[in-house]
Amino acid sequence: MYTATETQEHSNFGSLEYKSVHSYLLNQSENRKSNSPLRQKALPLEKRELNGALQRKVSESLLCVSDFKPDIPRTWSGSRILLSKPGCRKNNLNGQTSPGRRDQRVFLTSEARAGSGLILFEKRQPAPNRNSKNRYHNENNYRPAKELRDNFVKGSDFSYRFREPTSHGKTFQGFTHPLQVNNQCRETEQIQSNTCDGHFVTSDCKTISWRGNGSPKRRLLSKRVAGNCVMNNDRRQFGTTPAPSKEKVPMARTVPGHGCRSPANDIKATTVGHPELKPGQQGNQSNAVDPSVVKRVSKVIEVDGVNYKVTMEPPGSSHYRRNGPCSTSSSKGVPNTGPIFSHQILVNGGQNVNPVETKVDLPNGYPPHNLRSWQEARMRKAEEADLSDTVLPDPASLPGLDSASLRLRKLLNNLKRGSEIPTDALRHNLEYAISVMEMNILKNTGSDVTASDDEMPTNLSPVPPEIKSWLVQTFSNSKIGTHSKKGKDRRSLRSVVHVVRASLFVDRMIRKSPSDRNNDIPPQVQMHLKNLDKWTFDIFELEEISNGNSLKYVFYQLLVKFELMKKFKISVSTLLAYCDKLQRGYNKHNNRYHNPIHAADVAQTLNILLMKSGFVNWFSDLEIFSMIMAAIIHDVEHTGTTNNFHINTRSPLAQLYNDKSVLENHHISTAFRMLNEGEGCDILRNFSSEDYQECRALMVEMVLATDMNQHFGQIKRMNQALKKPENLEKSKAMCLMIHTADINHPTKPWPLHYKWTERLVVEFFEQGDKERELQLQLSPLCDRNSTMVAQSQISFIDYVIKPTFNVLFDLFTKVNGREMRDVIVSMNQQNKEETQNSSGSTANDVLKRRFCDVTSVSSTFENAEQVMGILNENKDTCFLCMDHNLKQWTKKNEIEIANMFLGDDAFTEAAAIVPDPLPAAIYDPPPQNGTNKGNENLPKSNTTTKRTLDSPKKSGPS
Numbered sequence: 028m029y030t031a032t033e034t035q036e037h038s039n040f041g042s043l044e045y046k047s048v049h050s051y052l053l054n055q056s057e058n059r060k061s062n063s064p065l066r067q068k069a070l071p072l073e074k075r076e077l078n079g080a081l082q083r084k085v086s087e088s089l090l091c092v093s094d095f096k097p098d099i100p101r102t103w104s105g106s107r108i109l110l111s112k113p114g115c116r117k118n119n120l121n122g123q124t125s126p127g128r129r130d131q132r133v134f135l136t137s138e139a140r141a142g143s144g145l146i147l148f149e150k151r152q153p154a155p156n157r158n159s160k161n162r163y164h165n166e167n168n169y170r171p172a173k174e175l176r177d178n179f180v181k182g183s184d185f186s187y188r189f190r191e192p193t194s195h196g197k198t199f200q201g202f203t204h205p206l207q208v209n210n211q212c213r214e215t216e217q218i219q220s221n222t223c224d225g226h227f228v229t230s231d232c233k234t235i236s237w238r239g240n241g242s243p244k245r246r247l248l249s250k251r252v253a254g255n256c257v258m259n260n261d262r263r264q265f266g267t268t269p270a271p272s273k274e275k276v277p278m279a280r281t282v283p284g285h286g287c288r289s290p291a292n293d294i295k296a297t298t299v300g301h302p303e304l305k306p307g308q309q310g311n312q313s314n315a316v317d318p319s320v321v322k323r324v325s326k327v328i329e330v331d332g333v334n335y336k337v338t339m340e341p342p343g344s345s346h347y348r349r350n351g352p353c354s355t356s357s358s359k360g361v362p363n364t365g366p367i368f369s370h371q372i373l374v375n376g377g378q379n380v381n382p383v384e385t386k387v388d389l390p391n392g393y394p395p396h397n398l399r400s401w402q403e404a405r406m407r408k409a410e411e412a413d414l415s416d417t418v419l420p421d422p423a424s425l426p427g428l429d430s431a432s433l434r435l436r437k438l439l440n441n442l443k444r445g446s447e448i449p450t451d452a453l454r455h456n457l458e459y460a461i462s463v464m465e466m467n468i469l470k471n472t473g474s475d476v477t478a479s480d481d482e483m484p485t486n487l488s489p490v491p492p493e494i495k496s497w498l499v500q501t502f503s504n505s506k507i508g509t510h511s512k513k514g515k516d517r518r519s520l521r522s523v524v525h526v527v528r529a530s531l532f533v534d535r536m537i538r539k540s541p542s543d544r545n546n547d548i549p550p551q552v553q554m555h556l557k558n559l560d561k562w563t564f565d566i567f568e569l570e571e572i573s574n575g576n577s578l579k580y581v582f583y584q585l586l587v588k589f590e591l592m593k594k595f596k597i598s599v600s601t602l603l604a605y606c607d608k609l610q611r612g613y614n615k616h617n618n619r620y621h622n623p624i625h626a627a628d629v630a631q632t633l634n635i636l637l638m639k640s641g642f643v644n645w646f647s648d649l650e651i652f653s654m655i656m657a658a659i660i661h662d663v664e665h666t667g668t669t670n671n672f673h674i675n676t677r678s679p680l681a682q683l684y685n686d687k688s689v690l691e692n693h694h695i696s697t698a699f700r701m702l703n704e705g706e707g708c709d710i711l712r713n714f715s716s717e718d719y720q721e722c723r724a725l726m727v728e729m730v731l732a733t734d735m736n737q738h739f740g741q742i743k744r745m746n747q748a749l750k751k752p753e754n755l756e757k758s759k760a761m762c763l764m765i766h767t768a769d770i771n772h773p774t775k776p777w778p779l780h781y782k783w784t785e786r787l788v789v790e791f792f793e794q795g796d797k798e799r800e801l802q803l804q805l806s807p808l809c810d811r812n813s814t815m816v817a818q819s820q821i822s823f824i825d826y827v828i829k830p831t832f833n834v835l836f837d838l839f840t841k842v843n844g845r846e847m848r849d850v851i852v853s854m855n856q857q858n859k860e861e862t863q864n865s866s867g868s869t870a871n872d873v874l875k876r877r878f879c880d881v882t883s884v885s886s887t888f889e890n891a892e893q894v895m896g897i898l899n900e901n902k903d904t905c906f907l908c909m910d911h912n913l914k915q916w917t918k919k920n921e922i923e924i925a926n927m928f929l930g931d932d933a934f935t936e937a938a939a940i941v942p943d944p945l946p947a948a949i950y951d952p953p954p955q956n957g958t959n960k961g962n963e964n965l966p967k968s969n970t971t972t973k974r975t976l977d978s979p980k981k982s983g984p985s
């Protein structure tokens with residue numbers, strides 16, 4: 028008898044209940060050393076409990092070649108192992124049994140090669156009554172593997188159904204058994220109950236296939252079926268060549284009339300794992316047989332009280348040859364007689380044939396490892412994992428995978444030990460593991476994350492999965508061909524040196540709004556508009572006091588302020604008519620967030636960005652007009668749903684725009700359609716055709732750049748361009764300014780930001796409701812029952828807002844500051860020469876348009892200090908607000924988490940927090956070079972302390 032002598036549990040098998048059968052996996056050489064650590068830490072055979080019925084029948088054995096004979100030579104690698112129940116009358120190598128004794132047909136024969144990893148073997152019960160027709164014809168009985176074949180996706184997880192036929196035929200008890208595809212053979216323990224053909228691909232691209240029962244043909248022809256179930260390892264399983272994605276692995280085939288199925292030629296249950304063999308070599312063929320071992324060796328093992336004889340043949344033996352790989356008709360995997368129970372043997376355990384470690388090449392920098400010792404090492408490594416770590420590798424990377432698996436191991440071990448795991452550590456680590464898996468799914472299902480992969484921030488590790496999905500979905504869809512100018516056509520910021528005239532700079536920057544001169548505007552609105560250049564401007568209040576006309580007043584005010592009405596001959600009535608149309612368009616879908624107030628807010632913020640950065644001097648009037656227009660129209664007729672929603676529901680708009688920046692295309696197209704609809708609202712009517720085209724091209728480019736899936740690319744490219752100022756394109760700077768203005772609210776004072784968030788969340792949740800109704804998968808952040816608002820805002824600020832404002836202020840600083848000054852000065856000279864050399868007025872006109880309206884300005888930076896002062900003041904306010912908002916969300920997040928466990932509405936609860944007072948500097952920034960004027964209307968900081976969330980600060984004199 029070959030039974031276990033040690034029962035030490037091996038934790039690699041996790042916390043599931045194992046029982047009874049024990050054996051050792053002992054290294055051949057270690058086997059001889061009594062004090063060998065391996066011996067002391069002998070590995071028991073373990074059995075996973077599946078369900079009651081199965082548990083009684085299914086046993087699992089782990090055997091290694093050296094179990095048979097300690098001095099078995101390594102050339103036996105590639106040998107065949109036969110397993111049979113002693114007492115079978117006939118026990119030939121075809122796996123055929125004596126037909127006369129049904130009760131003796133508990134007969135197993137399996138074939139594997141040492142090093143091939145895992146084989147399944149099966150135990151057969153007496154054949155059922157012949158007369159009960161079709162009892163095994165239920166497809167589900169024998170074809171769970173079909174779904175594996177059909178859904179054969181590299182590295183995927185799946186479940187498969189195991190159907191246990193009852194001895195009475197017609198009913199089948201089935202259960203779904205999740206099979207997690209691991210990259211370790213031995214972890215395929217989970218498929219132990221499989222009796223059918225199947226294969227799967229491990230996450231490291233290895234392919235494992237196995238065979239189930241006999242073919243229908245054979246079943247009909249002969250009842251002499253002992254059958255076998257061979258766990259085949261495709262050569263690639265241990266080879267260095269990864270299996271190509273989605274490639275199907277050929278199944279083993281059946282010899283009609285034979286009870287035994289051997290691996291077919293195309294299923295090479297090879298010795299690839301053998302260290303001395305080259306890939307593709309068959310151990311039994313290419314390795315000389317050790318002359319000292321020519322006979323079969325066998326062992327009897329006890330499995331759940333049943334003795335089995337395990338026979339191992341040396342390679343090259345006559346039996347082996349006779350019954351070697353055969354290939355004939357392909358099998359459909361129809362079950363043969365009787366209930367079948369599968370077991371598995373880990374042949375060779377991946378390591379035990381010889382002292383030289385069997386190599387398992389794992390991708391990307393994993394050293395080749397001995398499977399078992401590698402796993403042991405991982406157990407040790409897992410213990411070192413700090414579960415409270417929040418800075419973790421990119422979940423899409425191999426280190427991410429590594430880290431997640433170690434963390435899961437550690438969690439599991441702690442659970443097994445009964446050690447306490449802090450809730451947030453548990454949650455955080457599970458979230459991380461989910462992220463890792465989901466990134467894998469996305470990668471492996473070819474989801475279009477690749478387009479922006481290089482642009483997504485690499486360290487999203489602490490981001491909760493839902494928010495990560497949102498980031499991925501929202502920010503990294505396929506790229507569209509953006510309007511990009513090449514060569515000469517590129518607008519270059521370097522050319523803006525032509526407009527550097529210090530006096531103009533500061534003058535424009537502190538230019539007062541002319542609202543007090545305008546009698547058409549109600550006085551309270553005029554008063555409010557005086558604060559238009561302030562970071563603390565309250566757009567909601569303007570909306571209120573203007574009876575829902577904030578868009579109109581902001582648009583008008585800006586055009587007046589920049590003297591663009593006069594310049595482009597826009598009449599007030601035309602402008603107002605166009606504004607009416609736009610407002611109606613914005614109100615079409617009654618959105619809480621994407622409405623005219625948002626458009627007005629973006630335009631107002633753009634105004635500050637232009638004014639406080641000095642960039643107002645770098646752009647031509649036409650460019651400034653185009654930017655204001657872009658801000659005003661950028662979301663017109665927004666449907667209140669996302670691009671992904673349009674794509675998923677195959678909406679008419681998605682069809683029209685071929686799933687590319689669906690909404691953005693719609694906004695820009697609607698804005699131009701409205702201009703052209705007559706009714707006296709074409710504010711571009713008096714534009715020259717050149718101006719019109721230029722304006723239109725810029726607007727299209729800017730509005731398309733508000734598509735969030737352009738976000739990371741935009742930031743990345745701007746960061747790169749800032750390292751090489753000569754590559755700075757003016758239109759890209761314009762796009763960035765519009766995009767930043769579009770997502771400005773997290774940098775505004777908390778009451779404003781909170782209001783915007785609330786509105787956005789309402790819109791998201793409404794989309795979620797629609798998705799629920801349509802039985803679509805709910806988009807991230809759209810599920811009102813589970814979305815963690817505060818957490819999502821923290822991530823949004825950290826991963827989207829901060830980098831955006833950083834790069835924007837970098838741009839402002841570099842263009843204004845010393846870093847780019849030398850470059851600009853030298854370029855100025857060059858441009859001047861170019862301009863002087865250009866013949867004819869056309870070239871000059873083009874230059875004027877492209878590079879602003881000054882070609883003879885000297886480049887003096889005498890007021891640069893003043894400009895930088897204004898810029899920094901603005902930057903400080905912006906970052907102070909952002910940090911303050913982050914703090915508020917962090918507080919709310921704690922409540923959300925607490926509520927999550929209590930099942931309360933997190934958002935409502937979180938809303939109850941009284942916000943911290945806003946930093947005084949936000950409303951009362953220190954004077955900078957005498958430019959800090961006009962704050963007298965703003966409340967002082969102490970007036971903000973008592974404000975509650977839902978009564979945002981009223982800025983201005985209302």
Ligand SMILES: Nc1nc2c(ncn2[C@@H]2O[C@H](COP(=O)(O)O)[C@@H](O)[C@H]2O)c(=O)[nH]1
Pocket residue numbers: 501621661662733734735769770773784787819820823
């Ligand atoms: N999770 C959050 N997403 C936000 C927030 N503010 C804006 N956004 C996202 O950005 C786009 C802006 O583009 P738009 O042209 O549609 O306005 C918006 O749709 C949101 O997806 C925020 O606070 N949190």
Ligand SMILES: [Zn+2]
Pocket residue numbers: 625629661662733769
């Ligand atoms: Zn917007």
